[in-house]
Amino acid sequence: MAFLNHSKVPVHRFDALIIGAGGAGLKAALQLANADLKVAVISKVFPTRSHTVAAQGGVNAALANVNDDNWHWHMFDTVKGSDYLGDQDAIEYMCRAAPQVVYELEHSGVPFSRLKNGKIYQRKFGGQSQNFGGGQAARTCAAADRTGHAILQTLYQQNLRKQTHFFTEYFAVDLFRNKSGQVLGALAFCIETGERIIIDARTTLLATGGVGQLFKTCTNALINTGDGIAMAMRAGIPAQDMEFFQFHPTGIAGKGMLISEAVRGEGGILINSEGERFMERYAPSAKDLASRDVVSRAVATEIQEGRGCGENKDHVWLNLDNVDPETVKKRLPGIRDLCLTFLGIDPAEEAIPVTPTAHYTMGGIPSNRHGQVIMPTQNHAESIVLGLYAAGECACVSVHGANRLGGNSLLDILVFGRAAANSMIEYLSENPYHKTIDAELIDQAIARLDRWDKPNNNVNRSINANDQEEPVYQNDNVALLRDELRKIMEDHCSVFRNESVLQEGIDKLEQLFKRINTVALHDHSKIFNTARVEALELENLAECAMATIVSALHRHESRGAHTRMDYPDRDDKNYLKHSLYFSSTDQPEYKAVKTQPITVDTFPPKERVY
Amino acid sequence: MKFSIYRYHSESTEQPYIQAYELADSEIDAGMMLLQALIKLKAQDESLSFRRSCQEGVCGSDAMNINGKNGLACVTRLADLKQPIQLRPLPGMPVIRDLIVDMQPFFKHYNDVKPWLITKDPEPEHEWKQSPEQRAKLDGLYECILCGACTASCPSSWWNPDRFLGPAALLQSARFIIDSRDQATDERLNQLDDAYKLYRCHTIMNCTQVCPKGLNPAKAISKLKHEMLKKKL
Ligand SMILES: Cc1cc2nc3c(=O)[nH]c(=O)nc-3n(C[C@H](O)[C@H](O)[C@H](O)COP(=O)(O)OP(=O)(O)OC[C@H]3O[C@@H](n4cnc5c(N)ncnc54)[C@H](O)[C@@H]3O)c2cc1C
Numbered sequence A: 001m002a003f004l005n006h007s008k009v010p011v012h013r014f015d016a017l018i019i020g021a022g023g024a025g026l027k028a029a030l031q032l033a034n035a036d037l038k039v040a041v042i043s044k045v046f047p048t049r050s051h052t053v054a055a056q057g058g059v060n061a062a063l064a065n066v067n068d069d070n071w072h073w074h075m076f077d078t079v080k081g082s083d084y085l086g087d088q089d090a091i092e093y094m095c096r097a098a099p100q101v102v103y104e105l106e107h108s109g110v111p112f113s114r115l116k117n118g119k120i121y122q123r124k125f126g127g128q129s130q131n132f133g134g135g136q137a138a139r140t141c142a143a144a145d146r147t148g149h150a151i152l153q154t155l156y157q158q159n160l161r162k163q164t165h166f167f168t169e170y171f172a173v174d175l176f177r178n179k180s181g182q183v184l185g186a187l188a189f190c191i192e193t194g195e196r197i198i199i200d201a202r203t204t205l206l207a208t209g210g211v212g213q214l215f216k217t218c219t220n221a222l223i224n225t226g227d228g229i230a231m232a233m234r235a236g237i238p239a240q241d242m243e244f245f246q247f248h249p250t251g252i253a254g255k256g257m258l259i260s261e262a263v264r265g266e267g268g269i270l271i272n273s274e275g276e277r278f279m280e281r282y283a284p285s286a287k288d289l290a291s292r293d294v295v296s297r298a299v300a301t302e303i304q305e306g307r308g309c310g311e312n313k314d315h316v317w318l319n320l321d322n323v324d325p326e327t328v329k330k331r332l333p334g335i336r337d338l339c340l341t342f343l344g345i346d347p348a349e350e351a352i353p354v355t356p357t358a359h360y361t362m363g364g365i366p367s368n369r370h371g372q373v374i375m376p377t378q379n380h381a382e383s384i385v386l387g388l389y390a391a392g393e394c395a396c397v398s399v400h401g402a403n404r405l406g407g408n409s410l411l412d413i414l415v416f417g418r419a420a421a422n423s424m425i426e427y428l429s430e431n432p433y434h435k436t437i438d439a440e441l442i443d444q445a446i447a448r449l450d451r452w453d454k455p456n457n458n459v460n461r462s463i464n465a466n467d468q469e470e471p472v473y474q475n476d477n478v479a480l481l482r483d484e485l486r487k488i489m490e491d492h493c494s495v496f497r498n499e500s501v502l503q504e505g506i507d508k509l510e511q512l513f514k515r516i517n518t519v520a521l522h523d524h525s526k527i528f529n530t531a532r533v534e535a536l537e538l539e540n541l542a543e544c545a546m547a548t549i550v551s552a553l554h555r556h557e558s559r560g561a562h563t564r565m566d567y568p569d570r571d572d573k574n575y576l577k578h579s580l581y582f583s584s585t586d587q588p589e590y591k592a593v594k595t596q597p598i599t600v601d602t603f604p605p606k607e608r609v610y
Numbered sequence B: 001m002k003f004s005i006y007r008y009h010s011e012s013t014e015q016p017y018i019q020a021y022e023l024a025d026s027e028i029d030a031g032m033m034l035l036q037a038l039i040k041l042k043a044q045d046e047s048l049s050f051r052r053s054c055q056e057g058v059c060g061s062d063a064m065n066i067n068g069k070n071g072l073a074c075v076t077r078l079a080d081l082k083q084p085i086q087l088r089p090l091p092g093m094p095v096i097r098d099l100i101v102d103m104q105p106f107f108k109h110y111n112d113v114k115p116w117l118i119t120k121d122p123e124p125e126h127e128w129k130q131s132p133e134q135r136a137k138l139d140g141l142y143e144c145i146l147c148g149a150c151t152a153s154c155p156s157s158w159w160n161p162d163r164f165l166g167p168a169a170l171l172q173s174a175r176f177i178i179d180s181r182d183q184a185t186d187e188r189l190n191q192l193d194d195a196y197k198l199y200r201c202h203t204i205m206n207c208t209q210v211c212p213k214g215l216n217p218a219k220a221i222s223k224l225k226h227e228m229l230k231k232k233l
């Protein structure tokens, strides 16, 4: 390796660095700005283009605006929804904080839909109940079906008001984590100019969102490549519960755009090729509004057993016959737009073809309810990684456990964005001085970037490689490898899993890793080089893919979104525990679930019926 | 399928040029959107640059000039486009590279209208009350995705990029003035009251014609002018 001269890279100093300007990052930034700290927010896209913008249905809070509700019922639903893998202290904290964060949002300007009495409109969503498993609750606060857009823009606007310092269209490459385990900032580069910068920060928050791009068909934006999770793994921090990836029951078949649960909340129902409302068989009381994992499995089963609709019998219908066309226009205008644009149909008149679609990353960077990143060390099962925080979809607190409830993610990003910021404020007041970042750390991060500026790795490889055994992929390029990766994950790590299919997937991924290590870019330009961005994203995706599939292979049970055909039952005796995948080993470690809430009694694991 | 795409890359060429691209029919599915085609072209030629993210018309990343009209690549059907499909960066904005423009001036104007709720009364314990009718007035205003298609289609913005705020920013201004919760209407209107910021709008209506979200900035602007008049009387 050529010798690197990091001294040329300019250094920017901040009290706090926030990587990611989705809901989680912006909520944290606002909280920090209110405390008069020097904060930098970096985002690879303009903040309002972050994926939070796409959230449709709404955010959960027991406001009881529509019918009776309280945070404790919300907590019960969340624990049950998580298939008992959620940490109950964090879930209690989140559900208690929910009303306040929603009111804060409203006060900041979110244009929530309204009830006749002027209060915030709340709709029914899956997995919600009154009175610990009783009747259907209406807990999801909505701004039509554009809630994420409304929340993200409002948070951005409030940050403008506070003059938060944005590094817009900067790409974060790697964290600086020193030998004693403390995080001191990150290396990033400006996408527009190619200029590299060192951000020297006493605290760093990862708020980089999920990794939906792991799968060929997904509801996620192209930028959701798990960068923060991969950055943490490269810094020696494990990824938690990555085997739990949510497949949303209703993505537009073959295309992936999400059709929000709000459609079923407003009265839409799922129908198979026989015209049967099949959810009645799988979830007699909650029916179409059962938990997402339950509905997704039901849809997948209907399709597998030959009751799928359409020419290829590869989807089911989401039927809105029971919903007043005016309600469709007023409460679901965005969904209607999507259907008109991508399917050429008006959902008020024609059923929507849907199929389970990769949607949400339950796993992520292990953190606690204070937003601190935690990992096992020799002395302690849960040591705090000093200086590092995580919030939002990239984090695993874990409030979603094995299956997230709809409407709980927007809540998660707000509650834990704020909690992380509060912890950062406390830490900053106790740790007033910056520490020196080791030159070695900087060199390593820069080397990862420089690797993509080398002319042609394929050629180097053909000289070194043992030609007979290892084919040389002269025609590889980043786009091709990304497509192959997403296909491997779709084929080997989808709704239904088993040992041999997962193992085969791992073997294929290992081959793919070798090719990623040798593939080269042709475009080495500096100015707005999106090819370089995509190459770095591919590396991040690959690390998240391995974490996901290896964790899935080793969990010998079915729980929440993780369904093993070869281990069809939940196994609380052996697997009521979180998995922790370290990229340095090929077998996950485990840690206990926190079953003890803060003030109330534990909800012990029970069979889940909806 | 044939494409003719504007290329500009200051590191290797001084002048912009037009490059022809082609996609085999086998690569094109029924109902495919332009963005998918661009992604396939980028797989052929990784130097071709454009912004994109959500792929469903909600994030505002991929506004560009498509066969002479501004729109979002991700919600523009290939089948509806005449070939060769002519792609240019948004007009009137400085080009950074290929189809990527510098949106900073656009966002500066956004910032200029103070796009945040201003309230003066002490905050209630729960939500500010707003009737469904008051809330309905925000429909058609709050949904803007800041894509820039409107402002980049507006001759008044091309001629006075610094001083005329442009349709997108004015739409935002209206969004807050009309919000029953906002208590800064007078300040907002005063701030708009000069010869340029608002009054350079000559109702050319390009903005409304191109908005991919079906919003009507022209109507919002005339509402602002009306409010201004009301205030003066
Ligand atoms: C279609 C859809 C609908 C949904 N609907 C709902 C709903 O109705 N209710 C609900 O509760 N949840 C919903 N969700 C889930 C929810 O929207 C997301 O989980 C949540 O918005 C994630 O927010 P975030 O702040 O963690 O991340 P994001 O909003 O994804 O933001 C990530 C940020 O990180 C930045 N970033 C990432 N990598 C880098 C890097 N390397 N360098 C610099 N910056 C980087 C990005 O630029 C971005 O700013 C939905 C999700 C989808 C996909």
Ligand code: SF4
Binding pocket: B143, B144, B145, B146, B147, B148, B149, B150, B151, B167, B168, B171, B210, B211, B212, B213, B214, B215, B217
């Ligand atoms: S008003 Fe329409 S065209 Fe203009 S920025 Fe907003 S969404 Fe884009």
Ligand code: FES
Binding pocket: B052, B053, B054, B055, B056, B057, B058, B059, B060, B061, B062, B063, B072, B073, B074, B075
């Ligand atoms: S990619 Fe988001 S609007 Fe087109």
